Amino acid sequence: MTARIGVVTFPGSLDDRDTQRAIRLAGAEPVALWHKDKDLKQVDAVVLPGGFSYGDYLRAGAISRFSPVMETVIEQAKAGLPVLGICNGFQVLTEAHLLPGGMLGNDHLHFICRDQKLRVENAGTAWTGDYRQDQEIHIPLKNMDGRYVADEYTLDKLEAEGRVVFRYLDFNPNGSLRDIAGITNEAGNVVGLMPHPEHAVEPLIGTGRTDGLPFFTSILKKLVNA
Amino acid sequence: MSRTPLDTVEHAAGTPDVELPWAELGLKKDEYERIVEILGRRPTGAELAMYSVMWSEHCSYKSSKVHLRQFGEKAPESDALLVGIGENAGVVDVGQGYAVTFKVESHNHPSYVEPYQGAATGVGGIVRDIIAMGARPVAVVDPLRFGAADHPDTKRVLPGVVAGIGGYGNCLGLPNIGGEVVFDACYQGNPLVNAGAIGVMRHEDIHLAKASGAGNKVILYGARTGGDGIGGASILASETFDDAKPSKRPAVQVGDPFQEKLLIECTLEAFREKLVVGIQDLGAAGLSCATSELASNGSGGMRVTLDDVPLRDSTLSPEEILMSESQERMCAVVEPEKVDRFLEICAKWDVIATVIGEVTDGDRLEIYWHGGKIVDVDPRTVAHEGPVYERPYARPSWQDELQADDANKLPRPKTAEELKDQVLKLVGSPNQASKKWITSQYDHFVQGNTVLAQPEDSGMIRVDEETGLGVAIATDGNGRYAKLDPYAGAQLALSEAYRNVATTGAKPLAVSDCLNFGSPEDPAVMWQFAEAVRGLADACQQLGTPVTGGNVSLYNQTGEAAIHPTPVVAVLGVIDDVARRTPVAFQEEGQLIYLLGDTREEFGGSAWSQVVHDHLGGLPPAVDLERERLLAEILISASRDGMIDSAHDLSDGGLVQAVVESALLGGKGARLVVPDGLDAFTFLFSESAGRAIVAVPRSEEVRFNDMCGARGLPVARIGVVDSDSVEIQGEFSLSLAELREAHEGTIEALLA
Numbered sequence: 003m004t005a006r007i008g009v010v011t012f013p014g015s016l017d018d019r020d021t022q023r024a025i026r027l028a029g030a031e032p033v034a035l036w037h038k039d040k041d042l043k044q045v046d047a048v049v050l051p052g053g054f055s056y057g058d059y060l061r062a063g064a065i066s067r068f069s070p071v072m073e074t075v076i077e078q079a080k081a082g083l084p085v086l087g088i089c090n091g092f093q094v095l096t097e098a099h100l101l102p103g104g105m106l107g108n109d110h111l112h113f114i115c116r117d118q119k120l121r122v123e124n125a126g127t128a129w130t131g132d133y134r135q136d137q138e139i140h141i142p143l144k145n146m147d148g149r150y151v152a153d154e155y156t157l158d159k160l161e162a163e164g165r166v167v168f169r170y171l172d173f174n175p176n177g178s179l180r181d182i183a184g185i186t187n188e189a190g191n192v193v194g195l196m197p198h199p200e201h202a203v204e205p206l207i208g209t210g211r212t213d214g215l216p217f218f219t220s221i222l223k224k225l226v227n228a
Numbered sequence: 229m230s231r232t233p234l235d236t237v238e239h240a241a242g243t244p245d246v247e248l249p250w251a252e253l254g255l256k257k258d259e260y261e262r263i264v265e266i267l268g269r270r271p272t273g274a275e276l277a278m279y280s281v282m283w284s285e286h287c288s289y290k291s292s293k294v295h296l297r298q299f300g301e302k303a304p305e306s307d308a309l310l311v312g313i314g315e316n317a318g319v320v321d322v323g324q325g326y327a328v329t330f331k332v333e334s335h336n337h338p339s340y341v342e343p344y345q346g347a348a349t350g351v352g353g354i355v356r357d358i359i360a361m362g363a364r365p366v367a368v369v370d371p372l373r374f375g376a377a378d379h380p381d382t383k384r385v386l387p388g389v390v391a392g393i394g395g396y397g398n399c400l401g402l403p404n405i406g407g408e409v410v411f412d413a414c415y416q417g418n419p420l421v422n423a424g425a426i427g428v429m430r431h432e433d434i435h436l437a438k439a440s441g442a443g444n445k446v447i448l449y450g451a452r453t454g455g456d457g458i459g460g461a462s463i464l465a466s467e468t469f470d471d472a473k474p475s476k477r478p479a480v481q482v483g484d485p486f487q488e489k490l491l492i493e494c495t496l497e498a499f500r501e502k503l504v505v506g507i508q509d510l511g512a513a514g515l516s517c518a519t520s521e522l523a524s525n526g527s528g529g530m531r532v533t534l535d536d537v538p539l540r541d542s543t544l545s546p547e548e549i550l551m552s553e554s555q556e557r558m559c560a561v562v563e564p565e566k567v568d569r570f571l572e573i574c575a576k577w578d579v580i581a582t583v584i585g586e587v588t589d590g591d592r593l594e595i596y597w598h599g600g601k602i603v604d605v606d607p608r609t610v611a612h613e614g615p616v617y618e619r620p621y622a623r624p625s626w627q628d629e630l631q632a633d634d635a636n637k638l639p640r641p642k643t644a645e646e647l648k649d650q651v652l653k654l655v656g657s658p659n660q661a662s663k664k665w666i667t668s669q670y671d672h673f674v675q676g677n678t679v680l681a682q683p684e685d686s687g688m689i690r691v692d693e694e695t696g697l698g699v700a701i702a703t704d705g706n707g708r709y710a711k712l713d714p715y716a717g718a719q720l721a722l723s724e725a726y727r728n729v730a731t732t733g734a735k736p737l738a739v740s741d742c743l744n745f746g747s748p749e750d751p752a753v754m755w756q757f758a759e760a761v762r763g764l765a766d767a768c769q770q771l772g773t774p775v776t777g778g779n780v781s782l783y784n785q786t787g788e789a790a791i792h793p794t795p796v797v798a799v800l801g802v803i804d805d806v807a808r809r810t811p812v813a814f815q816e817e818g819q820l821i822y823l824l825g826d827t828r829e830e831f832g833g834s835a836w837s838q839v840v841h842d843h844l845g846g847l848p849p850a851v852d853l854e855r856e857r858l859l860a861e862i863l864i865s866a867s868r869d870g871m872i873d874s875a876h877d878l879s880d881g882g883l884v885q886a887v888v889e890s891a892l893l894g895g896k897g898a899r900l901v902v903p904d905g906l907d908a909f910t911f912l913f914s915e916s917a918g919r920a921i922v923a924v925p926r927s928e929e930v931r932f933n934d935m936c937g938a939r940g941l942p943v944a945r946i947g948v949v950d951s952d953s954v955e956i957q958g959e960f961s962l963s964l965a966e967l968r969e970a971h972e973g974t975i976e977a978l979l980a
Binding site: 019020023024053056058110113144146198200204206207208 | 391395400401485486487577669670673674675678690693806807809
C-alpha cells in the first residue's frame with residue numbers, strides 16, 4: 003500500500019505539477035486538489051505548493067488562505083493531518099495561522115533564485131523523519147517575499163520548543179530573522195519552509211542534487227507505518 | 229477624434245472632405261491615399277485606427293519585407309519544419325511525436341521608456357505567441373543590451389528591465405534558462421530588450437491563427453480592454469526617440485502576470501478538449517490585429533460587435549478599443565456548439581470571456597458600434613497587403629575606414645605581467661563578468677525540467693520524463709562584429725548560437741531571429757540590414773537550419789546615432805537523452821583539456837580590443853560554416869558517446885574567458901601550455917570562430933583523438949584540469965580566488 007498525498011492548485015500556483023512528480027518519485031500517489039473544492043478526496047497528507055497564488059496581490063498567501071479548500075485543510079490540520087507548505091504554501095500557512103509569524107519582502111528587494119544550504123534542525127516532524135538531526139542539505143530557493151519575521155516572544159518560543167525545522171547556512175538569502183528557513187507547529191504535523199524540496203529530487207534536473215527527496219519519503223514512511 | 233456623429237461607413241461615404249489625423253497616427257501621405265483608394269472612400273475613424281497600427285513598421289514589416297523574403301527563398305530542406313514563417317511562431321519536429329515552437333521578439337522602445345513594464349510585457353507577449361500555437365510554454369530566454377555599464381541611466385534601465393522580466397516570468401512559472409547581457413555605449417538611449425520563449429506540444433495539437441467556418445463564434449477572453457498601450461506599435465515602436473516630443477509612457481502597456489498565468493492554463497485546457505478552431509493572441513495592434521489576421525487567414529469574413537468588448541474604462545472610443553494594446557487578452561474561434569464549454573473553462577479559471585462576433589461566409593471584416601457599421605474592409609488589405617518599401621540602401625562611406633582601422637595592429641602586452649593584468653581586466657569587464665546578480669533574479673527551476681540554465685552555453689529543458697528527450701536553446705549576437713561587417717556579423721551570430729547548442733550535446737535544428745537595427749530611412753542602416761539578412765539567410769541555408777520566424781525592430785536610434793546593427797539569433801536544438809548533456813564546468817582534476825579548431829590572429833571587434841583599447845575597427849573573425857558544422861558533429865558525438873565531461877564554446881573574450889568560466893563554475897583550475905605555432909597573447913585572446921574547449925577523461929583520450937583525426941578536425945592538447953589556479957606555463961598563474969573576485973563582483977558593484 004502507498005499513501006495518497008494531495009497537492010492543492012490555487013490560481014497562480016506554479017510548482018503543483020513539480021510537487022506531484024516529487025511525490026510520485028518518492029513512491030507515493032499524488033492527488034490533485036482544486037482550490038474551489040472543499041473535498042480533500044480522503045488524502046493522507048496535503049502539500050500547498052509554491053507559486054504566486056492570486057499573483058501575490060494584497061500580500062503573498064493572503065487571498066488563497068480564504069479558498070474553500072483551505073477551510074478543510076485548516077480543520078484537518080488541527081486534527082493532525084500532515085500539511086507541508088512550500089514557499090507560497092508556507093506563506094498561505096502563516097496567513098491561515100496554522101504557523102506563527104509572517105513573510106515580508108526580501109531585505110535586498112530583489113527576487114532571488116539560488117541553491118541554498120540549510121541545516122535540518124528538527125528531524126522529528128512528519129516531513130523530516132528521513133533526515134538526520136543537524137544534517138546539512140542544499141535545496142533551491144526562489145522567492146520575492148521570503149523574509150521570515152515574528153515577534154521576539156514567538157521566536158524564542160519556536161527555538162525553545164525545537165520548532166525551527168530548517169535554518170539558512172552560510173548566507174541568509176532574504177533577511178529572515180534568526181536565519182529561519184522553515185518551522186513547524188506544536189504537533190509537528192504542519193511544516194512550512196521557503197526553499198523548494200520538490201526541485202531537488204532528480205540527479206539531472208535543476209541543481210542536480212536530490213536533497214529534497216527525503217521530505218517525500220519521510221511522509222510516506224510515516225503514513226505507511228502508521 | 230470626434231465621437232458625434234458616429235463616424236460610420238455611411239457617414240464616411242457622405243463626408244469625403246472630413247480631415248482625418250492620419251499623420252498623427254504615424255501614416256505617410258501616400259499611405260493614407262492608398263487607404264482611400266482601397267476603400268473607394270475616406271476611411272472611418274475606426275478604419276483609420278486599424279490601418280494605422282497594422283501598417284506600422286512594427287506590424288507590417290514594410291521596410292524589411294523585401295529582404296526577409298530570402299529566409300523563405302533560401303530555406304534549406306528540413307524534415308523538422310512543421311510550421312514556418314508567417315504564423316505566431318514557427319514549429320519544429322523534435323521527434324517522439326513532440327513539436328516545439330519558439331520565437332524571439334523585441335520590446336526595445338517600451339523598455340527604455342518604462343523599463344519594468346516594458347520588459348515585463350515583452351515576456352507576456354512572446355509567451356502568448358507560444359500559447360497561440362497550441363503549446364505549453366516551458367522556458368524563456370532574454371537577450372539584453374544596455375548602454376555603458378557605468379552610465380547613470382543604465383542604473384535606471386537595467387535593474388528595472390531585470391526586475392520586470394523576473395516579476396513577470398517568475399510569476400508565470402517559466403524557467404529563465406538563457407540569454408545574454410551586453411553593455412555598449414551605442415545602446416545608451418536605445419537598450420535592446422529581446423525576449424524569447426519555447427513551448428512544447430504534441431504534433432496533433434498545433435493550432436493556427438485563422439477564422440474558418442461561417443457561424444463559428446469569435447470569443448475574446450482574458451483581461452478587460454483599457455486605454456493602455458494605444459499606439460504602442462505605430463507611435464512607440466516605429467519611430468525614433470526625440471526629446472522634443474512629449475513622453476511616450478502612456479503608450480507602454482502594463483502587465484498582469486497573474487492574469488496571463490490563468491490565460492495559459494485556461495487556453496491549454498480548451499485545447500485539450502479540442503474546442504478551438506483558430507486562435508490569435510492580442511499583442512501589438514490589439515484587436516485590430518487579431519480580427520484582421522484571423523479573418524484574412526481564414527476562409528470567410530468576420531462580423532464583430534465592439535459594444536460587447538469588456539472594458540476597463542467605459543469612456544473608450546471605438547477607435548481606442550481597436551488600438552488598445554491592453555495585455556493578457558486572446559481571441560479564439562469556436563464552433564457554436566462548443567461555446568458553452570469554452571466559456572465554462574474560462575469561468576473555472578476566473579477568466580472573463582465574451583462572444584464578440586462570428587465568422588461570416590462573406591469576405592469582409594465588419595465591425596459595429598452602437599448599431600452602426602464603423603468598419604467594412606477586406607481584412608487582407610489591413611493585415612497582409614500593407615505598403616512595401618524598397619528603401620534605398622548604400623554601403624556607408626565610413627565602412628572602409630572602419631575596416632582599415634586594423635585591431636591586429638593595436639599594441640599588445642609586452643610582458644607576462646602585462647598579459648596577466650589584461651586577463652584580469654578582461655574577465656572582470658562588464659561584458660565578460662559573471663551575470664549572476666542578474667540571472668539570480670530569475671527562477672531557473674520551476675516546472676522541474678531544467679537540465680541546463682545560464683551561464684551554460686545553452687539552456688536545456690527535458691521534454692519527456694520517460695525517454696529523456698530534451699531541447700536546447702542558445703541566443704547570440706555581437707553588434708561589434710556586425711558593425712564591422714553586417715554580412716559576416718549575422719553569420720557569426722548564427723555560428724555562435726549553433727555552436728553553443730552543439731557544445732551542450734544537442735543537435736541544432738532551426739533558427740529564430742530578432743533583428744535590431746536603426747532607422748530604415750537611413751540608407752546606411754538599410755544597407756546594414758540588407759547585408760545582415762542576406763548573411764543570415766545564406767548561412768542558414770548552408771547549415772541546414774531554417775529560419776522559422778522572428779521579429780524585426782527598426783528605428784533603434786537616438787537622433788542621428790543608430791545602434792550597432794544587432795542581429796540576435798536563437799538556435800533550437802534537440803537531444804535524445806538529456807543525461808548525455810555536457811556542462812561548461814570542469815568536473816575532475818587531471819582531465820585533459822583540448823582546444824578544437826584553428827586559432828588565428830583575429831582581434832577585430834574582440835572583447836580584448838574593447839576592454840584594453842576601447843577600440844572598434846578592422847574585420848570580424850572569419851566565418852567558416854563547414855568548420856562549424858564539423859565542430860558541432862564532433863561535440864555532439866563526443867557527448868553522446870561519453871568522451872567528454874565538459875565543453876565550452878570560444879567566442880567573445882577568447883580562450884582565456886572560456887577557461888576561466890569553466891574553472892570558476894567547476895571550482896577547479898587549469899594548467900595550460902601555449903601550443904606550438906601560437907604566441908601566448910593570440911592563444912588567450914583571439915576570437916577565431918569555430919572553436920571550443922573540451923575536458924576529456926584520460927581513459928577517453930585515444931578514442932577522442934581518433935575521432936577528431938578521422939574527421940579532420942584540428943585539435944590540440946593544451947593542458948589539464950588542475951586544483952585551484954589557472955596557470956599559463958611560462959607566463960603567469962592566477963588563483964581561482966583572484967579570478968572569482970575579478971569576475972563575480974563587477975556587475976553587482978556597478979548596478980546593485
